Amino acid sequence: MPETYVLDASAFIYGIFPRGELLTPPRVYEEVKDEASRLKLEVLTGLTVREPDAIYVSEVKNAAQDTGDVLRLSQPDVDLLALALEEKGSGKDVAILSDDYAVQNVARKMGLDFIPLHQKRIKYKIVWEKRCMGCNRTYSEGDVCKVCGSPLKLRKRSIKR
Numbered sequence: 648m649p650e651t652y653v654l655d656a657s658a659f660i661y662g663i664f665p666r667g668e669l670l671t672p673p674r675v676y677e678e679v680k681d682e683a684s685r686l687k688l689e690v691l692t693g694l695t696v697r698e699p700d701a702i703y704v705s706e707v708k709n710a711a712q713d714t715g716d717v718l719r720l721s722q723p724d725v726d727l728l729a730l731a732l733e734e735k736g737s738g739k740d741v742a743i744l745s746d747d748y749a750v751q752n753v754a755r756k757m758g759l760d761f762i763p764l765h766q767k768r769i770k771y772k773i774v775w776e777k778r779c780m781g782c783n784r785t786y787s788e789g790d791v792c793k794v795c796g797s798p799l800k801l802r803k804r805s806i807k808r
Contacts, residue, residue, distance in 0.1 A: 649760060653731040654694075655745035656723070657764050660684045663744065669694045670734065672726035699729035706732060710756045711749075715775025715803075719749035731759050778802045 651668040656678040658664065669691070676696050679688050688694075707728040711717040720728075724747060731754070734741045743754055746766040754761045777786045781797030790799055 649740045649742035651734050651739045651741045652762075653727055653734065653741060653743045655727055655743065655747060655750065656684075657746045658744040659688045659691075661764050662687050663764050664691060665744070668739075670730055671696055672723065672730050673698055674723035674726050678723050697730065699726055699733050703729035703733045703736070707753065707757070711753050713774075714752055714756050715801075716749040716753050719775075720753065724750050728753055728757070728759065732757060735759060775801055775803055 648665075649667060651670065652658075652665050654664075654669060654671045654675070656675055659679045660681070662684075671694065673696055676688070679685055704725055707720075707725050708717065710728075711720050711725070727743060727745065728750060731741050731743045735758075741760065743750065743759060743761040744764060745751065745754075745761060746764050748766075751761050751763065777789065777799040778784070778801075779786070779792035779795065779797050780800055781792060781795040784792060784794060786792070786799055791797070792799060
């Protein structure tokens, strides 16, 4: 069992708080808006709210770029992953509590453990790519195929571990 848990907003919404060190970044803390979840957050003892170091934020953005999740991750998601990466880098056994598939996908890419709360765990690593609807070429950016002029559509490609 991990000794440190980095909590996404869904942990506060569902009221799931495992035993161990509990961390969350300020932007996730601010995401919790509904009254019931906010109350759970306010009475929770032992929660540390801390900003991740910028170098880890940069590493997460690079990993999200590689998986294609960069447009799916919010800044609170990036901070959540960065905080977990920072804690793991300091030698702690860390798990992220999140139902967000983009968070889970980037966590898997970075070698971070994650625990889904009410959703199923992702089974495969997902890479998002832009694929031409006409000639089936793949691109990392753009909206139109440079070869045939057809539109590009975002598609996911699952890769077995």
